Amino acid sequence: EYDFNGPLLEDALQGLPSGSRARVALLFLQEGRHAGPGGDIATIVQDVREKRPDLSITTTQVLAGHPALVDLLMARLAKPVPLRLFH
Numbered sequence: 001e002y003d004f005n006g007p008l009l010e011d012a013l014q015g016l017p018s019g020s021r022a023r024v025a026l027l028f029l030q031e032g033r034h035a036g037p038g039g040d041i042a043t044i045v046q047d048v049r050e051k052r053p054d055l056s057i058t059t060t061q062v063l064a065g066h067p068a069l070v071d072l073l074m075a076r077l078a079k080p081v082p083l084r085l086f087h
Helices: 009-014 040-051 069-078
Strands: 022-025 057-058
Touching: 009 022, 009 040, 040 057
Parallel strands: 022 057
Antiparallel strands: none
16 A cells, blocks of 8 residues: 555546546656556556446546657756755
8 A cells, every 4th residue: 555645546536426537647758667558557547447437537648749848848948947956
């Protein structure tokens, strides 16, 4: 049991009211162990879909390849880093 990151995705989805719609945002740069096909998030979502067919659950794509990603990273790069981070 992990208590530091509650609620867990499965619990949050299972706790939705009947007929709810949910979108799971995959805020990962690339596919891997957690995100993308075969990742543990996809497995959790599929398990909840089987237990709760009344829910409509979709997932987003990972961030890699998103057209705004490069602009977002360049804007962040242009911001100064506070000196207190280096002490």
